[in-house]
Amino acid sequence: MTLYLSRRLRFDDLFFKEYKDLFDIDPKKSLKILEIGCGPGALAEALHRWYPNAEITGIDRDTKFIEFARKNVEGVTFMEGDATKLPFEDESFDITISNTVQEHIEPSAFWGEQKRVLKSGGKCICLSARKGIRCLAECLEKTEIENSFWEAQPGFEEELERFQVCQYPMTEAEIPASMEQFGFVDVSTGYAVINLTPDDPHHSKELGEAMIEADRQCALEAVFTTHSDSYEKVIEAINQKYDKRLKLYRDGIAQWDTSVSLTMVISGFRA
Numbered sequence: 001m002t003l004y005l006s007r008r009l010r011f012d013d014l015f016f017k018e019y020k021d022l023f024d025i026d027p028k029k030s031l032k033i034l035e036i037g038c039g040p041g042a043l044a045e046a047l048h049r050w051y052p053n054a055e056i057t058g059i060d061r062d063t064k065f066i067e068f069a070r071k072n073v074e075g076v077t078f079m080e081g082d083a084t085k086l087p088f089e090d091e092s093f094d095i096t097i098s099n100t101v102q103e104h105i106e107p108s109a110f111w112g113e114q115k116r117v118l119k120s121g122g123k124c125i126c127l128s129a130r131k132g133i134r135c136l137a138e139c140l141e142k143t144e145i146e147n148s149f150w151e152a153q154p155g156f157e158e159e160l161e162r163f164q165v166c167q168y169p170m171t172e173a174e175i176p177a178s179m180e181q182f183g184f185v186d187v188s189t190g191y192a193v194i195n196l197t198p199d200d201p202h203h204s205k206e207l208g209e210a211m212i213e214a215d216r217q218c219a220l221e222a223v224f225t226t227h228s229d230s231y232e233k234v235i236e237a238i239n240q241k242y243d244k245r246l247k248l249y250r251d252g253i254a255q256w257d258t259s260v261s262l263t264m265v266i267s268g269f270r271a
């Protein structure tokens, strides 16, 4: 749910202008699009809204994500499966797309399988989250309760190791080079900038509140994933902070806190 909420914000229609030219997908065509590692389905859901004539399939190896996506996202076919052994015939899709998945999958399998299922001239689009900007409201600064909770937890590196994620990180130069190395042609790059600033008057009240709530869910989820059995106090502290932030927002007392994400979009074609 946390991933879905935060991704749904980043793929809100308000931000379509950021992706439109980079995706360069003709909305009139009835294309077959495959999303690799679709997670809870927020990008697939946006693709269905933006390209209603396309037939969209999302695949992920995580059973719970696929169950969630099937329950919450309409108009998309979701399947459980492995991106390194895609259960599709050769040359069956016009476009393959993924968001923050490349770093988790061995490159020859990640690119090779997409190349295999793409039709000749088909396009592979890879979205990769890069470092963004984060500036917290004063009322959201970490409390002492949170600091001591986190000090008692195992390090982030150990967690990555434990879950075997992010084994193949690449720089902004390495991703397009890797795509070329595995045979894609006419590779190009671009960046989508998503500005999540609740107090920005361009955003509706509903969207502003959704930004604060998605942030709250992320903070809570981070605590739940620690397997600690004494998190009641820290949960209470987090909720108090976000209740305060929400009240300031509703009272029109601007904090101008912001979270700007930078997504690299790399495209290449199957010859």
Ligand SMILES: C[S@@+](CC[C@H](N)C(=O)[O-])C[C@H]1O[C@@H](n2cnc3c(N)ncnc32)[C@H](O)[C@@H]1O
Pocket: 003, 004, 007, 036, 037, 038, 039, 040, 041, 042, 043, 059, 060, 061, 062, 065, 081, 082, 083, 084, 098, 099, 100, 101, 104, 105
């Ligand atoms: C960081 S999450 C991104 C999820 C989704 N794309 C999003 O942006 O919300 C990475 C996803 O890749 C999936 N994944 C990792 N390795 C995979 C593999 N070999 N086959 C299929 N899915 C995989 C994970 O299950 C997870 O859902």
